[in-house]
Structures are given as structure tokens and as C-alpha cells.
């Protein structure tokens with residue numbers, strides 16, 4: 001049998017549930033972040049950049065690069081690598097990112 | 105009393121939810137084992153629940169201090185001991201870790217202790233009040249979006265915020281499928297996922313071997329590990345190697361795993377280009393000369409669908425820099441906090457442990473945390489540390505620090521790496537500033553440091569506050585001479601909503617605030 005991360009750690013997760021990415025159903029395991037669920041489905045990009053319109057997704061994996069910003073349940077600028085997935089979450093590709101709300 | 109006795113797997117559900125369930129609660133009044141009243145400051149606030157922070161918190165608590173342990177994450181463990189949330193039901197989490205038992209032991213001590221573990225707390229600033237106490241300001245929730253900012257007060261502060269990964273840009277590094285090496289490791293350890301099926305691991309530093317061996321054990325094909333440095337320089341300091349047998353053993357474990365999975369390691373080489381339109385399809389690997397300059401005509405294409413890349417780690421010290429702590433330049437060109445023999449910084453009352461004082465691994469972090477915890481307890485309880493009680497810890501720390509310095513010197517980026525940057529390579533990922541524009545600012549406007557480049561080009565002004573491009577911009581600005589390490593100066597450690605800042609204005613002085621120390625800031 002092919003080696004997998006789940007097999008490696010002997011994981012017996014609770015049953016998967018569904019979230020959607022740009023309207024398309026994506027399975028997620030309880031305890032995964034949104035970014036992990038998307039990677040699990042082979043999706044690596046869920047944001048386009050403001051100037052170049054280039055695709056981006058998770059890069060640092062630990063909340064520090066802000067490349068993984070997604071619109072989650074209508075709310076923009078959520079770091080998908082930190083936010084846990086919940087049944088029915090809708091993720092939509094975020095176009096660009098602004099810092100209007102923030103004092104960076 | 106532990107606020108998160110059963111580590112919550114789940115912090116705030118969305119931005120609109122209130123903070124993590126366990127974490128904004130106030131402690132009972134008075135707290136039984138330390139006698140702390142709920143409205144009194146803690147004895148100690150520890151920021152960061154990785155190896156260093158955990159060890160420091162439990163050591164101080166076991167000696168009788170009231171301790172709050174803050175971390176942005178929902179679980180303890182930090183970067184090294186990152187592990188799946190309980191709902192993922194991992195029966196063998198140790199399969200992805202070296203020395204899991206050390207963490208299991210710390211976690212057991214944490215649960216048995218009176219430490220208040222406040223999860224989902226993103227500390228954006230620490231302030232020394234006029235009465236000498238400290239206030240830590242935190243956003244709450246999984247990604248800091250919950251509407252319940254918190255203030256936690258304490259008599260002493262231990263910063264154990266770890267490190268972030270150092271990146272050097274190269275053509276194509278912004279393509280989806282290019283991920284941080286530590287990032288791939290983190291996503292695997294916590295989410296049990298991989299960024300692709302065939303993953304090249306590249307950059308520099310000992311972390312690459314650990315990452316490649318985990319990815320391969322988890323089923324990825326790893327066509328190559330590409331290391332820009334050689335390992336020769338380790339050999340020049342045989343004493344540091346010989347006195348750190350555990351480190352050597354760890355390296356052997358990784359090397360054995362790589363052999364088992366038939367992963368070739370290419371030394372003195374780098375990924376100099378990534379190919380693909382919307383995601384990674386292949387990379388070009390070129391030989392480097394001693395200065396890390398790519399050698400023309402040596403490029404070889406390797407097919408893959410992901411690239412995990414990193415060039416070592418940078419201590420995460422902005423909270424300390426903002427309150428004036430002295431830093432020291434480390435052998436790999438980064439800055440760490442300058443600490444005395446007992447882990448105290450130049451600012452009295454502020455201690456640090458782990459990667460904040462220089463990158464050195466989980467075992468060193470744990471040793472320093474334990475030492476700091478004991479020293480702080482002795483200081484606060486008015487029992488100056490008996491030298492004997494900490495001598496063993498200090499000796500172990502010094503031995504491991506010596507090894508860390510060798511390692512860090514061996515992987516310091518050579519000045520020639522900018523040779524693989526094309527003018528259209530984005531250096532700043534956030535603001536999409538290409539190398540050409542930065543070179544122009546340097547040539548035409550005479551910019552000589554990262555700050556001036558930032559003002560002229562916006563490089564480093566985005567959400568990550570220069571964490572991803574800081575090293576590169578500093579190297580470009582120094583134009584070949586030894587670059588100044590990026591100053592790690594950021595107004596806030598994490599971006600803060602303007603509403604939170606506005607709410608602070610005119611809020612009562614926290615030292616005399618009637619609300620409990622963990623209550624949200626009134627907004």
C-alpha cells in the first residue's frame with residue numbers, strides 16, 4: 001500500500017465533512033485547517049495578487065507570510081493556514097489584499 | 105489550574121465568534137495553588153508554548169510562581185513538536201518527531217501544573233508599565249480575528265517566540281507549489297498533508313534533511329535535496345561535534361532515512377529557476393561556487409510538482425526589540441537577543457529562551473527554558489539561584505550553543521546568491537516588487553540599506569512586514585559588502601486591526617484597570 005501521512009501516524013480521524021472552494025465541494029477532515037483541506041484536495045492556490053493577478057496559496061504554513069489569505073464565509077483576509085475547517089465553510093478565491101483594517 | 109486541560113482542538117470558528125473558549129476566561133479567585141487573586145498580575149507571562157516556553161512555564165510554576173503561558177496556536181509544542189489536532193486521531197504522532205518523549209514529559213508536567221495555558225493568543229506588543237510590571241497585548245482566535253483582544257499582566261516576562269524561516273528569492277519562487285521547507289513540515293505535522301507527490305527540497309541548513317526525511321516517510325517522492333552549502337565546515341570544528349552526540353545521532357537518523365528512500369543529496373547547488381505557468385512543473389538546479397554564485401552551464405532540470413525551500417531560520421524577536429532589548433549578530437547574518445548567563449535580556453525583567461537568542465534546536469530551547477524558569481522563580485521569590493541548581497543546565501546550554509554557532513556559520517548565505525536573481529523576480533511577495541526595481545533604487549537613488557529601499561520601492565511594506573524579503577533586500581542594498589542583518593524592527597509583532605488600537609486609546613491604565621488581567625480590552 002502507498003505510504004501516506006495518515007498511514008504514517010496511524011491516524012483514525014473522525015468522518016470527513018464537506019467544505020466548498022469557489023463552489024466546488026472539497027472534503028476536509030476534522031482537525032485540519034482550511035489550507036490543509038485544500039492541499040489534501042490538490043488545490044494550491046486560493047488568492048490572486050493585486051498587481052499581477054498571479055495565483056498564490058500557503059507558503060510559510062505557520063501564519064507569518066500572509067500569502068494564504070482567503071475569503072472564508074464571505075469574510076476576506078483570513079489566513080487559511082491557521083483557520084480550522086468546519087462543515088459547510090465556503091472558501092472563495094480572494095483577489096488582492098488590502099490592509100485597510102490594519103495598522104501594520 | 106490549566107485553562108486548556110484538554111488542549112482545545114478548535115479555537116474561534118470565525119472572525120465574528122468570540123475568542124477561544126478556554127482562553128479568555130478569568131481564573132478563579134483566588135487561584136488555589138499560588139494564591140494569586142484574579143485581578144492581580146501573574147508572576148510570569150511566557151510568550152510561546154514551544155519547547156522553550158513550555159519548559160520555562162512548568163519550571164517556574166513548579167517552584168511556586170503563578171504563570172500564564174500564551175501562544176497563538178491552539179496546541180502546545182511550537183514548531184518542532186507541532187502535531188495533529190486531537191480530532192485527526194493520530195495514534196503514532198511520534199512517527200514525525202525525533203525525541204517525542206521529551207515533549208510528552210513537558211506536556212504531562214504542564215497538565216499537572218497550575219499554569220494558565222492561554223491558547224489562540226497572538227501577542228502583538230509587550231509594554232513595561234511605570235510600576236515595573238509587564239502587559240502583554242494579544243489578539244485572540246485561530247488567526248487573531250476574534251473580537252476579544254486581551255491584556256495579560258505579570259511581574260516578569262519570558263519571550264520564547266521561536267523563529268521564522270529565512271527565504272532567498274529565485275525566479276519562479278512565487279508559483280503555487282513552492283512552499284517553505286519548514287512550512288511543508290508544519291503542514292504535514294499538523295494537517296497530515298503534502299503539497300505534491302514529487303517534492304524537491306532545497307535551500308540551506310540542517311532543517312532540510314529533517315524535512316526531506318519526513319516528506320519521504322509520509323509517501324512523497326523526493327527527487328533531490330539541494331543544499332547550497334557543504335557540510336565540510338562542520339568538520340573544521342570537531343570538538344563541537346564530538347561533544348554533541350545527540351545532534352550527531354539526529355543527523356544520522358535523517359541520513360539513514362534519506363538512504364532508505366533513495367533521496368540524493370546535492371551539495372553546493374541551488375534551485376535557480378522554477379518552471380510552470382500556474383504551478384510547479386520542474387526546477388533547474390545549478391552548481392554554486394564557494395560564494396554561492398551559480399556556475400554557468402551547470403543547470404539541470406528536475407521534474408517535480410512541488411518545491412520545499414528555506415535558508416535557515418531567523419529569531420523572532422520584534423516584541424523584545426520594540427522595548428529596547430539589545431541584540432547580537434549571529435554567525436549566519438541574523439540577529440538574536442543578547443542574553444546574560446541566566447537568560448535575562450538587557451531590559452531587566454525580560455528573559456528569553458530558545459530560538460529568540462539564536463537558532464539551536466528543540467533540545468537547546470528546552471534547556472534554556474528550564475533554566476530561565478528556575479532563575480525567574482528564584483528572583484521573584486527572593487531566593488537568588490544557588491549556582492549549583494543551574495550549573496548543569498548552563499553547561500549543557502553552552503555546549504549546545506557552541507554547536508549551534510558552528511551550524512549557523514556553515515549555512516550563512518554566500519554573497520553570490522544574488523547572481524540567480526533575474527530583474528523580473530519578485531523579491532517582495534506581498535507588494536510584488538521585482539529585483540529590477542530594487543536594483544534601480546540602489547543604483548539611481550543611492551539606497552544603501554533595507555529601510556531606504558523600503559521607502560523607495562515598498563519592498564517589505566506588506567502584511568508579512570518584511571519577514572519573507574528582509575534578508576534579500578538587505579543583501580541587495582549592501583551591494584556585495586557584508587549586509588546589515590535586518591533589524592527585526594516592527595511596530596507590532598502581528599498586524600493589528602485599527603479598531604483594537606483605537607480602543608486602547610483612552611482605555612484605563614492596565615495596571616489599575618478594574619477588569620481582570622485576561623479580560624478583553626473594552627471596545
Ligand SMILES: Cc1cc2nc3c(=O)[nH]c(=O)nc-3n(C[C@H](O)[C@H](O)[C@H](O)COP(=O)(O)OP(=O)(O)OC[C@H]3O[C@@H](n4cnc5c(N)ncnc54)[C@H](O)[C@@H]3O)c2cc1C
Pocket residue numbers: 060062151152153154155156157174175176177181182183184185225226227228264265266267268269285286287289290311314315417420457458459460464465466467469597598
Ligand atoms: C516552520 C518551522 C518548522 C520547523 N521544523 C523543524 C523540524 O521539523 N525539525 C527541527 O529540528 N526543527 C524545526 N524547526 C526549528 C524549531 O524552531 C526548533 O527546533 C524549536 O522548535 C525551537 O523551540 P522554541 O521553543 O525556541 O520555538 P518554537 O518551537 O518555534 O515555539 C515558539 C512558539 O511561540 C509562538 N509564538 C511566536 N510568536 C508569538 C506571538 N507573537 N504571540 C503568541 N505566540 C507566539 C509560536 O506559535 C510557537 O508555538 C522549525 C522551525 C520553523 C520556523
Ligand code: FES
Pocket residue numbers: 057058059060061062063064065066067068069079080081082
Ligand atoms: S501560509 Fe503563510 S500565513 Fe498562511
